[in-house]
Amino acid sequence: MFSEEDKSYPIELVADFLGVNSRTLYxxxxxxxxxxxxxxxxxxxxxxxxxxxxxxxxxxxxxxxNLRSIIVLIRRRDQVIMNICPDDVVDCFKNYLVKKVDQDW
Amino acid sequence: MFSEEDKSYPIELVADFLGVNSRTLYxxxxxxxxxxxxxxxxxxxxxxxxxxxxxxxxxxxxxxxNLRSIIVLIRRRDQVIMNICPDDVVDCFKNYLVKKVDQDW
DNA sequence: AATCATTTTCACTTAAAGTGAAAAATTAAT
DNA sequence: ATTAATTTTTCACTTTAAGTGAAAATGATT
Structure with missing residues (x-):
């Protein structure tokens, strides 16, 4: 069984799916x-x-x-971002990001 | 009597106070x-x-x-922007902006 | 009429976001 | 194990948003 959180897709596949350069993902x-x-x-x-x-x-x-704004919204656990993006998706990132970004920025 | 909403300050004075070029205000x-x-x-x-x-x-x-993000937040009457900025200040702009920006953007 | 401030236009600068190409490092295939 | 294919990394480049400098055009002031 594969869940939403199973990390199994390589970068090129993801990049192709999103229509971005893999370097954008880096x-x-x-x-x-x-x-x-x-x-x-x-x-x-x-x-x-x-x-x-x-x-x-x-x-x-x-x-x-811009990217900074998205980071700001996540850090504030804000309604804008939280309402649009499904909860289960946001949940995977907000805690990680808040912790991570508070350190280096 | 002068209220917060009295429009009486010329552009150069405002620019100087904010430390920006007057062209930034345009x-x-x-x-x-x-x-x-x-x-x-x-x-x-x-x-x-x-x-x-x-x-x-x-x-x-x-x-x-960035500017676009600020506009997005105002359009959504969002908590991020509304909480930080005093109500009376925001109130002068949000309705105007939501109306205005919905038209041309 | 001459002066002074403000507005407008043009072209330029800077930084964020992202890409192209190629070398270096890994991983997979025979 | 050697080759082939992928992935990662680095460098330098492009594009766009944000903002500025200079100067001409407009308008207000004395």
């Missing part, structure tokens, strides 16, 4: 906006990761928001 | 983020305008948010 990772499983050096993403990334892309390219 | 006006009173061609800003602009600058330069 870029988001630098901001702790996604955290794929590392098996050796290879990265594996879950369905929840993919939904989350899709959501981020929409915020950016349909709404015109 | 720029914000293009996005309907502020709406000074026009007497002839001259622009006059209120204290509420000034507070509002100061708030926008902080969102941008302390949080790293």
């Amino acid at each position: 870029y988001y990772e630098k901001f702790a906006l996604v955290c794929p499983l590392r098996r050796g050096r290879k990265r594996y993403y879950s369905k929840a990761d993919i939904k989350w990334l899709k959501f981020i892309r929409e915020m950016m390219y349909e709404q015109g928001m | 720029y914000y006006e293009k996005f309907a983020l502020v709406c000074p009173l026009r007497r002839g061609r001259k622009r006059y800003y209120s204290k509420a305008d000034i507070k509002w602009l100061k708030f926008i600058r902080e969102m941008m330069y302390e949080q790293g948010m």
Whole structure:
């Protein structure tokens, strides 16, 4: 059985699905906006990761928001982001991100 | 008696106070983020305008948010923006902006 | 009429977001 | 084990949002 959280999709598949360059995914990772499983050096993403990334892309390219704003909204556990994006998807990231980003930014 | 909403401050004074170029204020006006009173061609800003602009600058330069994100938050009458910025200041803009920006964007 | 401030336009700068290409490192296949 | 294929990493480049400098055009003031 595979759940939303199973990290099983390699980066190229995710990049193709989202229509982005794989380097864009590395870029988001630098901001702790996604955290794929590392098996050796290879990265594996879950369905929840993919939904989350899709959501981020929409915020950016349909709404015109920037990465920093998305991070700010997550840190504030804000209604804007929480309401639009399904709970189960957000839940995978908000705690991680709040912790992570508070450190280095 | 002068209230928060009295539009009486010329652009250079506002720009100096905020530490920005007056052209930045024209720029914000293009996005309907502020709406000074026009007497002839001259622009006059209120204290509420000034507070509002100061708030926008902080969102941008302390949080790293962009203009589009601020507009998105206002349109959603969102908690992030509404909680930080005093009610009386926000109230001057949100209805105006929601109406205005819905049209052209 | 001359001066001064304000507005407008044009072109430029800077930084965020992202990409292309290629080298280096891993992993998979024979 | 050697080759082939993938993935990661680095460098330098592109594009767009945000903002500025300079100067011309407009308008207000003395």
